[in-house]
Amino acid sequence: MIDLKKKYEKFKSEPGRIFGLVYPYILVVMVAAGLYYISNLNEIARQTVNPALPDTTKQEDLKIVEPRTIPPVNILEISKPTDELIAKGKETFTTVCTSCHGEDGKGDGPASTALNPKPRNFINKEGWKNGPKLSQIYQTLEEGIPGSGMISYNYLTPLERIALAHYIRQTFVPDPPTDTENELLALDQTYSLSNGKEISAQIPVQSAINIIIKESDSQIQNLISKVSEINGSDETGAKIFKLVTSNELKALVTLNSGAAWKQDYQKFADIIIYNMPENGFNENIFKLSGNEWDALYKYMNSYF
Ligand code: HEC
Known part of the structure; x- marks a missing residue:
């Protein structure tokens, strides 16, 4: 008891001594804080999240294109669906399109869940971007729908595309609207259907x-x-x-x-x-x- 009192008296007379006593603890805390800071430096210095800047210097190279001849078609002749065209369209639809659009054309194929916007439900009359006319489906297949999973299918021949359009219109689309003769002729002009086309080879x-x-x-x-x-x-x-x-x-x-x-x-x-x-x-x-x-x-x- 007496000892403590004496010590206390001593501290009172020399306040600097208390600093001497706690100094090692301050040191330990500071070193620990320093170590903690250093151990986290990695995350501070190195970006852990990749910057989402677009790489403007990188340009897409040309794609490989096989040379081919696209045979001419007479659009007025094939603008009416025939059993043959429908069967041909069905075959292509089943192999190329059902993964997204589904067997029943409702836009619920197995790949559809990952897509936004969702594949078109052909039965629904609302919200078509191009539309369900023969010429409009042709345009969709030629150009795709930008910003969606609907890419261009211009590797299909014009006849294959027209057949697809007939199949979709006849099988899924309720009361499909038809093109006027002028619209069909415009389609012919736009994509030079009656001339056919030579696609020359291209390499990157x-x-x-x-x-x-x-x-x-x-x-x-x-x-x-x-x-x-x-x-x-x-x-x-x-x-x-x-x-x-x-x-x-x-x-x-x-x-x-x-x-x-x-x-x-x-x-x-x-x-x-x-x-x-x-x-x-x-x-x-x-x-x-x-x-x-x-x-x-x-x-x-x-x-x-
Ligand atoms: C990878 C998935 C995918 C495949 C395969 C696919 N489509 Fe699509 N398609 C879509 C999506 C997604 C949309 C909806 C685009 C939108 O609304 O922006 C769409 C829309 C359409 C439309 C409607 C365009 C409009 O006017 O709104 C047509 C017609 C169509 N597709 C036809 C086809 C045909 C025919 C094939 C097969 C040759 C096919 N699609 C294959 C994903 C696909």
Whole structure:
């Protein structure tokens, strides 16, 4: 008791001592806080959520398109549904469309649950974007409905699309409205149905570049091996070639870029003298005698 009292008295007389006593605790708390802060630095410094900025530098490359011919159709003839057209439409619908639109056309196919907006229920008359006329369904199949799971089905032939439209209209759409003759003719014009169409092949730009690089790569490899052949040769033509070139590979590339000189001695001389020395030849070319020109021409001709 007495001891405590004494201590208390001591603290009273020297208030600084109390700080000395609690100092280790303050230190521990500060170090702990510091450690906690550091351990969370990761999350502060590193974005854990990816930024949702659009990547504006990335551009879609061209898609692969097989070359094909789209046969012409007579829209006025096929604007009336026939059993044959309906059967054809049903077949395509079952294989391509039911996953979303459902067997019964109610828009409740197995893939529909994931979609927003939902696939069209063909039985419902309200809310069509393009509409249920033959020409309107054709347009939907050509262009798709932007911003929805309804993509363009323009890989189907015009006949397949018309058949689909007939099947959908006849099977699901209650009292489907019909196109006027003018509307059908407009459809024909818009998509040049009666002319048919040639679709030319298309490949991604990147693939085209790769093919070109590969081709020129093998040409360059070929020229490089010619350079070493020439260097190993004792023929007069080879010696002259070495004498008149500053860059042998460049000189071969120059000659390789056109074949007209092979039949025309004058063109050969022109190609070499024009644009020298960038073309790999040097001014020794002016010192050649007529015989030496002949030998060089013959020699290079044997190489290309
Ligand atoms: C991947 C799912 C999916 C597939 C497969 C699909 N559709 Fe669709 N379709 C939709 C969706 C979603 C809509 C509704 C678009 C909207 O309302 O914005 C739609 C709408 C339509 C419409 C109504 C357009 C309008 O005027 O509102 C037609 C017609 C149609 N589809 C026909 C077809 C046909 C024919 C096929 C098969 C060749 C097909 N769809 C395949 C998802 C699909």
